[in-house]
Amino acid sequence: MNNIVTTRNLWYVYTGQKEPALKNINLKINDGDFVLIAGPTGCGKSTLALCLTGLIPHVLGGEIKGKVVVDGKDTRDFEVFQLAQSIGLVFQNAENQLCSLNVEDEVAFGPENLAQPRKEIEKRVNFALHATGLHDLRHKYTSNLSGGQKHKTVIASALSMLPKILVLDEPLAELDPVGNRELLQTLKRLNEEFGITVVLIEHKMEQVLGYTKKVILLKEGEIITNGETSEVFKDKKLGEWLGLRIPETLKLSYELIERGLLAKPAFSVEEASTSMPQMWKSKLHRPPDSISIIPREKKRNFENELIKAEGLCYVYNDGTVALRDIDLSIFPSEFVALLGGNGAGKTTLALQMAGQLKPIKGKMYIQGKDTAKLGVADLAGIVGYTFQNPDCQLFCKTVKDEIAFGPRQLGLTKEAVNDTVKYTLRTMNLEKFKDRDPHTLSRGQRMGVAVASVLAMKPKILILDEPTLGQDFNRIRSLMMLLKSLNREGLAVVTITHDVNIAAEYACRAILMDRGKIIADGDPHYVLSQENLLRSTSLEPPTAVCLSKLAGLPPMLTVSEISTAVWGVNEIQ
Amino acid sequence: MFRGLFHYVDKPSYIHRLDPRVKLLLLVPILLLTMVSNNIFTLALVFSFVLLLYTISRIPYHRYKALMMVSLLSSISFLLMGTFFYFGFYHYYPERPLTIWFWIFRPEDAGSLPIIGPIIVGFTYGRGIVACQEGFIWGIITSTKFTITFFSGSLMIMTTKPKEILLALNKVGVPIKLTFVAMTALRFIPIVTEEWYVTLNAQRARGLKFKWLDVIGTLRALTAILSTLIINSIKRARILALAMETRAFGANEKKVIFRELKMTRLDIFLTTAICVVTVLILILIFL
Numbered sequence: 026m027n028n029i030v031t032t033r034n035l036w037y038v039y040t041g042q043k044e045p046a047l048k049n050i051n052l053k054i055n056d057g058d059f060v061l062i063a064g065p066t067g068c069g070k071s072t073l074a075l076c077l078t079g080l081i082p083h084v085l086g087g088e089i090k091g092k093v094v095v096d097g098k099d100t101r102d103f104e105v106f107q108l109a110q111s112i113g114l115v116f117q118n119a120e121n122q123l124c125s126l127n128v129e130d131e132v133a134f135g136p137e138n139l140a141q142p143r144k145e146i147e148k149r150v151n152f153a154l155h156a157t158g159l160h161d162l163r164h165k166y167t168s169n170l171s172g173g174q175k176h177k178t179v180i181a182s183a184l185s186m187l188p189k190i191l192v193l194d195e196p197l198a199e200l201d202p203v204g205n206r207e208l209l210q211t212l213k214r215l216n217e218e219f220g221i222t223v224v225l226i227e228h229k230m231e232q233v234l235g236y237t238k239k240v241i242l243l244k245e246g247e248i249i250t251n252g253e254t255s256e257v258f259k260d261k262k263l264g265e266w267l268g269l270r271i272p273e274t275l276k277l278s279y280e281l282i283e284r285g286l287l288a289k290p291a292f293s294v295e296e297a298s299t300s301m302p303q304m305w306k307s308k309l310h311r312p313p314d315s316i317s318i319i320p321r322e323k324k325r326n327f328e329n330e331l332i333k334a335e336g337l338c339y340v341y342n343d344g345t346v347a348l349r350d351i352d353l354s355i356f357p358s359e360f361v362a363l364l365g366g367n368g369a370g371k372t373t374l375a376l377q378m379a380g381q382l383k384p385i386k387g388k389m390y391i392q393g394k395d396t397a398k399l400g401v402a403d404l405a406g407i408v409g410y411t412f413q414n415p416d417c418q419l420f421c422k423t424v425k426d427e428i429a430f431g432p433r434q435l436g437l438t439k440e441a442v443n444d445t446v447k448y449t450l451r452t453m454n455l456e457k458f459k460d461r462d463p464h465t466l467s468r469g470q471r472m473g474v475a476v477a478s479v480l481a482m483k484p485k486i487l488i489l490d491e492p493t494l495g496q497d498f499n500r501i502r503s504l505m506m507l508l509k510s511l512n513r514e515g516l517a518v519v520t521i522t523h524d525v526n527i528a529a530e531y532a533c534r535a536i537l538m539d540r541g542k543i544i545a546d547g548d549p550h551y552v553l554s555q556e557n558l559l560r561s562t563s564l565e566p567p568t569a570v571c572l573s574k575l576a577g578l579p580p581m582l583t584v585s586e587i588s589t590a591v592w593g594v595n596e597i598q
Numbered sequence: 599m600f601r602g603l604f605h606y607v608d609k610p611s612y613i614h615r616l617d618p619r620v621k622l623l624l625l626v627p628i629l630l631l632t633m634v635s636n637n638i639f640t641l642a643l644v645f646s647f648v649l650l651l652y653t654i655s656r657i658p659y660h661r662y663k664a665l666m667m668v669s670l671l672s673s674i675s676f677l678l679m680g681t682f683f684y685f686g687f688y689h690y691y692p693e694r695p696l697t698i699w700f701w702i703f704r705p706e707d708a709g710s711l712p713i714i715g716p717i718i719v720g721f722t723y724g725r726g727i728v729a730c731q732e733g734f735i736w737g738i739i740t741s742t743k744f745t746i747t748f749f750s751g752s753l754m755i756m757t758t759k760p761k762e763i764l765l766a767l768n769k770v771g772v773p774i775k776l777t778f779v780a781m782t783a784l785r786f787i788p789i790v791t792e793e794w795y796v797t798l799n800a801q802r803a804r805g806l807k808f809k810w811l812d813v814i815g816t817l818r819a820l821t822a823i824l825s826t827l828i829i830n831s832i833k834r835a836r837i838l839a840l841a842m843e844t845r846a847f848g849a850n851e852k853k854v855i856f857r858e859l860k861m862t863r864l865d866i867f868l869t870t871a872i873c874v875v876t877v878l879i880l881i882l883i884f885l
Contacts, residue, residue: 106846122837124785125761437812
């Protein structure tokens, strides 16, 4: 096999910075590979993608040393549009890369710019739409597509340049599970049927590792390892050291390998189902039926419910029925995960809980007060709400002002505001950024500021819409740990999430929604093991639940829960 | 209700299928007749023709309810203005007598109303306020003209995809770069609108109350929203620019446009018909 991408001694420094973003990168990618590039935020993965496509140095400037050869072209000797016919690039947010009104125009955009004859454009558009499975959507408006479809449109418009390599920079970050699956399957097809080399930059290891053949791990601008997926992840410490989110299947594999029960790590549940069960079923310390689950649900005080919905219905102006007959109570110091597929009504329900939307039928009470009679601002000290996109909720000049905004509106004295700001900065670990403009921070930090600005009003309940979206594992973990500790102090937390594994790890109550109704509500051990219900809402059960089922155990939510139950080690905090 | 105003309405109809250039051309005789004619009968005829086009276009009533409201409101104001102020504002031929219905404010009475009286007299060129038949007719004609213009323009927008309008403009000679900017703007309007609402709600969720008559507070809140929107748009534009760079934008002087506008036989027939009618109208006007 020949190398389609080669870099030799590649160094790169961004304009105005001293530290190189890439240090001595030597890389070879074979024709037809499916490669994953992973590493913590700021390790240079995106910079590497920009170097491969020639956007560095042609558009973004900076100082580059060494050589990058893509499909036989040295990136310095060819223009970006010439390289684009060898290597296509897809960025994280699909929405921002679409410049046309409908799918077909978007896909035709590249060949149009290359001034190809109309027949050729037609041929390329048909090919790209066929390869991505978008044929039926060709005349649809791009703004009406789902997240996964938008991403496929961007991929199709890169494909119409007829590249041999496709580089995707965190395409899964903002997608729901359906979008994830759709996209990965499309990539797999492009790779296997059309022979396109796929380079995937991603930190959602859980979903990706079942697809990729090779892995390149980066840290601080350097390549740490580069090799076959199964070889790279033989080393248990490596992933942890890099701060990667080790897939649950892999965690269990490590446990089994340590005990000499398994030879080779498994990367997906399917793989585990063939290689794992027989080997360790017989070697459990305790028989499976003697193992019981420790429920997480908290005792409730039925007198002081924080939020209470009675027969709640909501219909949007365009006629979409978002909520049907919801009855729900949320109590102090609960940690609730609100789950469901796209359009299940999660966000609508959350907005109702925050009083931002008013019920059309039925009642919503917050601390016993009917929301229909209250303004949003009246609830500000009771309910804290963070929106999905941190960028839209940051509107002050410095982080300090951002946090002070809420308390000021509540009419606190200057000293009290200052105290609150100081306290919040400390708990959220944002002290060093207090004078920075929030928009200059990284996405994870911006989310942190958004949460801090809401917490500063000392709400009784905190509602978060997809707080983990588009963030790396370290950020997700520190945010969830923080929420957990605030929860222990009595704050009720409701978090909307697509990530069932996060819900499985942290929630003490799970609510599953489908088409505007609550279809399951209770202890996560119960809700998250309802495979059929979960699948009907296009979610997958948590990996640990599948694994414990394979082992004939009652449903366990995390691998550490499994190992505690089976081997009696690994204390959970 | 007003959010759907001036939006494309996707329906299978003859009007939708027409070439956008034909639709633009169709506006010429309609607007020409509307401008030059001062005859209620002719105007009513033109208006019923426009309404007929709406029926053919199958646009559901609720989509142009807002149009109706706007033109009804403006018609009422034209009528009131015409009836009461025609004598004061528009009566340029004093030798022609008016059919006066009743007086509201005679210039002689200016002294009886302190301050306001002289102001009214001043504004009406010393003629005062009087309800007259000529003014009423002027009101009807003007509001019909306004309504026809408004409705026929909206028909064009509601039955033609934005992309087709831009292509038609390209054909008429507007440069591609300009129409491309317009298209990208159209593409991002819904996203920015959405962000506007989210930011507004985020402010309210953090306790901001918009108080009645608190101009400075409201202005400050709006500036904060605007600056957030601008920062986000700049970030978005950067990514879009990189993405377009990899799709060879500007690589070739002669950009090809994949989907071309094609005239069907009906289009060509209509074009000829419209041209003939327009010439006839012109002959009638100048004879």
